[in-house]
Amino acid sequence: MSALIRPEQGCIIVAVLASTIAGVSTATSAEAETPPCAAQQQAAVAHLYLEAHTDRGLAGDIPFAPDSYRTINGIRVDGREIEGASQTGLTTITDERVHSWTQNTDARTVRVQYDADYALRTPAAPVPLTTAAVDETFAFNSACQIQRIDIVITPRPPGPAG
Numbered sequence: 784m785s786a787l788i789r790p791e792q793g794c795i796i797v798a799v800l801a802s803t804i805a806g807v808s809t810a811t812s813a814e815a816e817t818p819p820c821a822a823q824q825q826a827a828v829a830h831l832y833l834e835a836h837t838d839r840g841l842a843g844d845i846p847f848a849p850d851s852y853r854t855i856n857g858i859r860v861d862g863r864e865i866e867g868a869s870q871t872g873l874t875t876i877t878d879e880r881v882h883s884w885t886q887n888t889d890a891r892t893v894r895v896q897y898d899a900d901y902a903l904r905t906p907a908a909p910v911p912l913t914t915a916a917v918d919e920t921f922a923f924n925s926a927c928q929i930q931r932i933d934i935v936i937t938p939r940p941p942g943p944a945g
Contacts, residue, residue: 820927822888828929829893829921836876836899846928853932877902877909879917891923901938913938 828846835841852861876899883896896918902909915938922931 820891820923820925822886824927825886825888825891825893825921825923828923828927829895832921832929832932833879833881833895833897836879839875846926848924848926848928848930851929851931853934855934856936874901874912875904875909876900877911891925893921893923895919895921915939 831841832845835845852859854860878900879897880899881895881897883894885894886892887894896916898914899917900914901912903912915936917937918935920933921929922933924930
């Protein structure tokens with residue numbers, strides 16, 4: 784039995800290799816043309832997340848990565864719990880006053896610092912609870928989905944702001 788390839792078999796092998804190489808180069812070109820998670824996209828997603836604090840109808844529109852999570856004062860909460868808490872939480876944010884907004888496009892992060900008024904949800908109307916200083920850092924994956932949110936909430940004592 785001969786291990787030699789006949790000319791007509793060689794043409795088939797070359798055609799298969801050429802189509803495979805073309806497929807790989809096409810995939811590589813398509814991947815190269817996919818835009819990275821741009822600063823504007825990161826900002827828009829972070830804004831949407833903040834808007835969902837006061838408009839619960841927006842919560843389902845927030846693009847979370849499948850394995851997303853957040854930390855709140857160092858305690859980890861997984862992604863599905865993020866969406867559930869946004870929809871059914873006992874407390875709500877009734878107002879936000881943003882003090883600082885910074886982006887690091889190389890690291891794909893957005894940091895937002897703001898004051899938030901928290902209230903207890905009731906059927907009649909929200910009952911004011913407290914005001915807190917909030918520092919949130921959003922980390923995005925390459926698809927511009929929220930991968931992680933690190934949140935530090937510092938409640939302020941009741942009474943007039945100083």
